[in-house]
Amino acid sequence: RKDRERENVVIFPFMAQGHIIPFLALALHIERRKGYSITFLNTPLNIAKLRSSLPLGSSSIRLLEIPFSSSDHGLPPNSENTDVLPYCHVIRLIEASTTLRPSFEKILRDLIGQNHGRKPLCVVADIFFGWTATVAKELGIFHAVFSGCSGFGLACYYSLWLNLPHRKVDSDEFSLPDFEEASTIHVSQLPLNIFEADGEDPWSKFQKGNLSAWVDSNGVLFNTIRDFDHLGLLYFRRKLNRPVWPIGPVLLPSESRASVGKQNGQTSELCREWLNSKPLNSVLFVSFGSMNTISASQMMQLAMALEKSGKTFIWVVRPPIGFDINSEFRAQEWLPEGFEESVSSRGLLVHNWAPQVEILSHEAVSAFLTHCGWNSVLEALSNGVPLLGWPMAAEQFYNSVLLEKGIGVCVEVARGKKCEVRYEDLAGKIELVMSDSAKGKEMRRKACEVKEMIKSAMKDENGLKGSSSKALDDFFSAAMVARQNTLEGCNS
Numbered sequence: 432r433k434d435r436e437r438e439n440v441v442i443f444p445f446m447a448q449g450h451i452i453p454f455l456a457l458a459l460h461i462e463r464r465k466g467y468s469i470t471f472l473n474t475p476l477n478i479a480k481l482r483s484s485l486p487l488g489s490s491s492i493r494l495l496e497i498p499f500s501s502s503d504h505g506l507p508p509n510s511e512n513t514d515v516l517p518y519c520h521v522i523r524l525i526e527a528s529t530t531l532r533p534s535f536e537k538i539l540r541d542l543i544g545q546n547h548g549r550k551p552l553c554v555v556a557d558i559f560f561g562w563t564a565t566v567a568k569e570l571g572i573f574h575a576v577f578s579g580c581s582g583f584g585l586a587c588y589y590s591l592w593l594n595l596p597h598r599k600v601d602s603d604e605f606s607l608p609d610f611e612e613a614s615t616i617h618v619s620q621l622p623l624n625i626f627e628a629d630g631e632d633p634w635s636k637f638q639k640g641n642l643s644a645w646v647d648s649n650g651v652l653f654n655t656i657r658d659f660d661h662l663g664l665l666y667f668r669r670k671l672n673r674p675v676w677p678i679g680p681v682l683l684p685s686e687s688r689a690s691v692g693k694q695n696g697q698t699s700e701l702c703r704e705w706l707n708s709k710p711l712n713s714v715l716f717v718s719f720g721s722m723n724t725i726s727a728s729q730m731m732q733l734a735m736a737l738e739k740s741g742k743t744f745i746w747v748v749r750p751p752i753g754f755d756i757n758s759e760f761r762a763q764e765w766l767p768e769g770f771e772e773s774v775s776s777r778g779l780l781v782h783n784w785a786p787q788v789e790i791l792s793h794e795a796v797s798a799f800l801t802h803c804g805w806n807s808v809l810e811a812l813s814n815g816v817p818l819l820g821w822p823m824a825a826e827q828f829y830n831s832v833l834l835e836k837g838i839g840v841c842v843e844v845a846r847g848k849k850c851e852v853r854y855e856d857l858a859g860k861i862e863l864v865m866s867d868s869a870k871g872k873e874m875r876r877k878a879c880e881v882k883e884m885i886k887s888a889m890k891d892e893n894g895l896k897g898s899s900s901k902a903l904d905d906f907f908s909a910a911m912v913a914r915q916n917t918l919e920g921c922n923s
């Protein structure tokens with residue numbers, strides 16, 4: 432179909448790889464449905480990077496620049512993505528993003544003008560871009576927030592920002608006001624020091640404004656599965672009094688992963704060959720996502736745990752916290768003496784970046800030691816791989832709670848970047864999950880059940896639709912109905 436006959440979906444993620452990647456996956460997912468054109472908005476440097484990520488032939492996705500200059504906001508020049516910023520500057524980029532509002536509004540008006548008055552069908556924007564809902568509402572365009580986080584993880588965050596008095600609590604453990612029974616949170620699981628600043632820290636101030644604008648949105652799309660994340664989804668349904676659409680897992684196809692990550696053909700080949708030589712269900716995969724690293728002493732304990740466990744493993748080794756990024760990283764300097772030789776027959780150390788999805792989908796892999804980033808979780812569960820959780824930041828702590836207590840596919844082995852890890856404990860938990868213990872068997876059974884659950888949620892064939900496919904249908908139907916109502920309102 433010609434572009435002007437297709438319904439246009441405007442997609443707008445925050446400028447961070449962890450946000451852009453799920454939005455790109457969503458754009459490609461929508462594109463496969465046919466009948467839609469996608470306008471993918473971002474700042475110039477991110478758009479330039481994305482041009483190389485889109486698979487050839489993806490003609491229905493139009494990349495569009497929204498003007499932005501980081502130096503106007505006290506940030507270093509060309510700081511258009513959190514991946515070039517130290518963590519303490521991330522909040523400044525988030526605050527600066529609110530100044531995109533007039534340009535965003537202009538872009539929407541231009542799109543309407545170019546399309547002879549026909550409005551985009553909907554705007555799908557980031558969880559940090561509450562203000563886009565207000566702009567869309569003013570222009571009469573349907574709007575949804577898209578969350579790349581789990582429903583439960585985001586609900587804990589949301590509840591925390593909205594409800595807590597933002598001052599120090601008496602005890603180190605407390606329940607989130609909206610989840611009395613379901614979740615006890617420890618202060619070590621909180622994002623930043625929000626208690627210390629009494630609600631006046633920049634994150635709390637930003638979130639208060641951001642989340643209150645969500646009432647202008649028509650609902651929330653979640654990259655999750657209804658069947659195992661219902662508590663978080665229910666929370667938003669009630670709190671916002673809006674529909675939520677669990678449409679996941681929406682994951683990047685492998686041909687697009689190569690350019691958004693740091694994939695390297697040689698490493699992929701090496702991992703594949705290595706895994707091919709290992710027995711079924713025998714390998715532990717260890718990786719902590721794209722941003723997090725552990726401390727030097729934790730690295731040492733992890734190595735000793737892997738040595739003691741006797742298991743076969745792939746470990747994505749990254750420089751420890753505090754490592755000087757200007758110097759060369761030599762892994763052996765941070766590992767026990769002789770470690771690489773002693774595990775050479777059963778351990779593969781990959782430096783910095785591994786082809787995670789390929790690894791997790793290999794039948795030799797039996798378990799995944801992960802920081803519980805939601806993309807990693809979805810990738811593991813889609814392949815029926817049980818987890819050892821080591822949450823380190825953000826909503827990963829709540830994901831770990833959901834996975835362990837709610838779904839039964841995870842054992843938490845450590846918590847936080849500063850926690851003390853003892854190698855004997857870690858080795859014991861690796862043994863528990865990977866061995867034929869009752870717990871290990873039960874977790875593997877559960878993980879396979881979840882894999883099937885995910886498959887059936889995504890089903891879309893011969894008119895038979897799973898819950899996630901149906902949720903995306905429902906979302907588009909709601910947008911169409913809203914458009915129809917607006918047109919009728921104009922005509923009457």
Ligand code: UDP
Binds near residue numbers: 721785786787
């Ligand atoms: N990833 C990868 N290779 C690595 C590390 C990470 O392919 O060595 C990918 C991983 O497959 C996932 C993403 O990077 O898609 C990490 O996202 P996640 O939400 O798990 O964690 P984050 O990096 O945002 O903390």
